[in-house]
Amino acid sequence: MEATSGPVRTPRVNLLWTGGWDSTFRLLQLLLVHRVEVAPYYLKDPTRASTDIELKTMAGIIGVLHARYPHTRELLQPLHVAEVSKLPTDPEFATALAEVRRRNYIGSQYVWLPAFCRQHGINDMEIGVHVDDRVQSVLRTMVTEFDHPAGFRSVRVDPKHAGTPEYRLFGSFSFPLFLIDKVEISRQANGSDWGDIMEMTWFCHTPVRGKPCGTCGPCVYTIQEGLARRVPMSRRALSFFYRRLLLPFKDPLRHARASLRRHLSGRREAATGTGHS
Known part of the structure; x- marks a missing residue:
């Protein structure tokens, strides 16, 4: 990848940025290759133990970008931070997530992410879905390529x-x-001399003494998708046993709980209907 010379004013790109591997790579592409204005968004989840680390990670990356690539001071807008707890509840998205989960499990963030976009009138937010991502498998047959205005x-x-x-x-x-997948992202980043910035990224949701835990979802995906080196060896060993002994039961248990909830909900609705007849 070769950067063009001088900032060029183009339509702004809205980017969901977490300080993680995928979204940081995309940020670098936008700022250093496409040289477009970027509005980064971060949604603070009070249930996530890694929030402070993620915010510090992004601040560190911004500092490096500003020092090494001065033009990014103009292109990169201040980080827009929003509280998940303050987002309006939207039954439409909750129902849609439940329907998708009947076929494939995806995270609960896909209720509040579209709710945030709706609240702020955003219809073009970039997110880092990639090959081997659960959402990629859900949407693989439903997507189309298009020319972005930028x-x-x-x-x-x-x-x-x-x-x-x-x-x-x-x-x-x-x-x-x-x-593309995480390994290809690594190859492209190293080829563009961004490797040190990419190594600043963070991914673990439940860090242990400031290090990746090896057993949360992002840690497991990082290992499975070819970047096991980013998880400490001791936590990798723990992750091995977790993935072999416990993880295989996780999705079946989720489906069983969801099925039970639907069954109980149906019984309650039937009982309510009987009571009103």
Whole structure:
């Protein structure tokens, strides 16, 4: 990848940035290759133990970018931070997530991310969905490529799927990393001399003494997707046993709990209907 010379004014790109591997790589692409103005967004989840580390990580990366690439001072807007706890509850997204989860498990953040976009009138937020990501497997047959107004190609859910739960959840997003995996991101980043910045990124949701735990979702995905070196050896050993002995039961238990909740909900609705007859 070669950067063009001098900042060029183009439409702003909205980016969900967590300080993680995928979203940081995308930030670097936007600022250093495409040289477009970026509005980064971060949603603070009070249940996530890694919030402070993620915010410090992003501050550190911004400092390096400003020092090494002065033009990013103009292109990179201040980080927009929002509290998940202050987002309005939207039954439409909760229902859509429940429908998608009947077929594939995806995280609860996909209720409040579209709610945030709706609240702020954003219909083009970039997120770092990539090959081997659960969301990528959900949307693989539903996406289409398009020309972004900022001058690059990207991917989004095809509007022909409007009305589906997948479109309700993901219609406000685009997925510029949809066709590459974490290892390819590493290869491209190293080829562009961004390797040291990428190593500053953070991914673990439940750190242990400031280090990746090895057993949370992002740690497991990081190991499975070819970047095990980023997890300390001792936690990698623990992760090995966790993935072999406990993880195989996680999805079946989720499906069983969801099925039980639907069953109980149906019984309550039936009882209510009987009581009113």
